[in-house]
Amino acid sequence: MTEFIPPGTRHIDLPSPFPMKRGGALHGARIAYETWGELNAARDNAILIVTGLSPDAHAAANAGNPEPGWWEAMLGPGKPIDSQHWFVICVNSLGSCKGSTGPASVDPVTGELYRLEFPELSVEDGADAAAHVVRALGIEHLACLIGNSMGGMTALALLIRHPGLARNHINISGAARALPFSIAIRSLQREAIRLDPQWNLGRYDDAHYPESGMRMARKLGVITYRSALEWDGRFGRVRLDSDRADDEPFGLEFEVESYLEGHARRFVRRFDPNCYLYLSRSMDWFDLGDYCGQTLADNDEQVRLGLASIRVEKALAIGVQTDILFPLQQQQEIAEGLSAGGADSRFLPLESPQGHDAFLVDIGRFGPAVAGFLAELRGR
Incomplete structure (x- = not known):
């Protein structure tokens, strides 16, 4: 099989070896990313987007690739994530086949495709890789971290494993753990x-x-x-x-x-x-309750304690009432948990009929929510 790398994709090498949470390490691994806008002199206007399972790093058209991206209506000049004000980074997940190292990549040690010899992958590995990209670009603190779907899990993992890297957070149709139905x-x-x-x-x-x-x-x-x-x-x-x-x-x-x-x-x-x-499988394994520092009979309480250990200034958790895959109570759990940790955290339930994928298509509802939160960060 060949990898599916969009034109204009750039890469950052991960440390070698790159240790994996569940054991093993990657050698010569890399992460694909794209950017929009300009980093300001203070280097404090950066936003990182971490994605769901299948998207690549091409969230919207840019100089490297003028083709529309998977979040075209949300990202760009004058759009809710306005690249005239923000320097936006989108990474392709570690383990994917869209430019980042994954099972479809060549193992430099053997010269063969990794296939099932790829180490066990966790959401946390993707979070660590994304954090490395941010630091490699010379950014000490993100103005905001945005995670969609699986990316909502990745974002929470990044926040708890790399405290201080992001000041604010938007979690869209994400979750702090996998539920039995999912x-x-x-x-x-x-x-x-x-x-x-x-x-x-x-x-x-x-x-x-x-x-x-x-x-x-x-x-x-x-x-x-x-x-x-x-x-x-x-x-x-x-x-x-x-x-x-x-x-x-x-x-x-x-x-x-x-x-x-x-x-x-x-x-x-x-x-x-x-x-x-x-x-x-990485999504099934993810449970932020693992980070609460103790093992309790009540997993709900463990997750709340894990969320409360995250430190951000402001947070917005958005969910959709018709989402059966990452149901609305999971976004409410995120908002309440981050609030318990001291964040100015809000929960926004939306009535979109379009289920889990609403954030991709119902820009009329999601756009104003995201734009309003980011405007607050800019003091407008």
């Missing part, structure tokens, strides 16, 4: 990939790619990224036209089935299956 969904996604004969214990190539497993994994994901309310509003029970219907027994019959199939097919050859497995 673990169950991701477990099924991983099983779909592993049971595809073409996966071959991670030793596939472009000619023998576990396409069926990846398609099923992506479909399961997309179903949970949106809400039942949106599926009903967009598709209802509309059937395919007779000339578009799948003629296979029990094949595609409804518009919603066709949508999922098309979405999955566009994704499967653009993401490495082993990277998907590693990143997915």
Whole structure:
């Protein structure tokens, strides 16, 4: 398999060896990143964005790559994350296949792809790598750290493992730990990939790619990224036209089935299956309660204590009422926990019908919330 590196991507080398939380180390590893705007003379206007599982570092168009990015409507001149005022960095997660070192990369020690020889990956490893990028760019303190979805987990890990690196925080549809429903969904996604004969214990190539497993994994994901309310509003029970219907027994019959199939097919050859497995499992393992300094029978209390040990000045936790993957109570938990640690912390529940993916598409609701918080940081 080949890596999927967008044009204009830049790289920063990680320390070698780079120790991993669950054991082992990486040698000659690197992190892909892109930037927008200019760092001011005081070097105090930097924002770091850490992402969900699948995005690359290309969050928006820039000089290195004019193509629209995955958060194009949110980031850029005059947009909610305004690059006329902020120096914005977006990193591709450690373990991904979009320019950062991961299972699809070549192990410099063996000269072969890492595949399943890549060390066990944790969210904390991604946080440590992102923190290294910030410091390598000469930034001592971030004005704000923004994390979406899995990036919300990464952001919390960065804050607790690198105290003082970020003054303020926006957590968007994130979580301080994985809940059973989310673990169950991701477990099924991983099983779909592993049971595809073409996966071959991670030793596939472009000619023998576990396409069926990846398609099923992506479909399961997309179903949970949106809400039942949106599926009903967009598709209802509309059937395919007779000339578009799948003629296979029990094949595609409804518009919603066709949508999922098309979405999955566009994704499967653009993401490495082993990277998907590693990143997915890293989320299941994450639990900020591990940092509370004691083991309690009540995991809720452990998580609250872990969050309360984080020190930031201001924080905003945004969630969506229709999110079933990272449900709203998880963002409320973040806001309340950071407040217990002394932060000026707010919880903002939004009524978007678009579920977990709302932060990507419902800019009309998310944009003003993010813009307002950042304006406060600038004293406006």
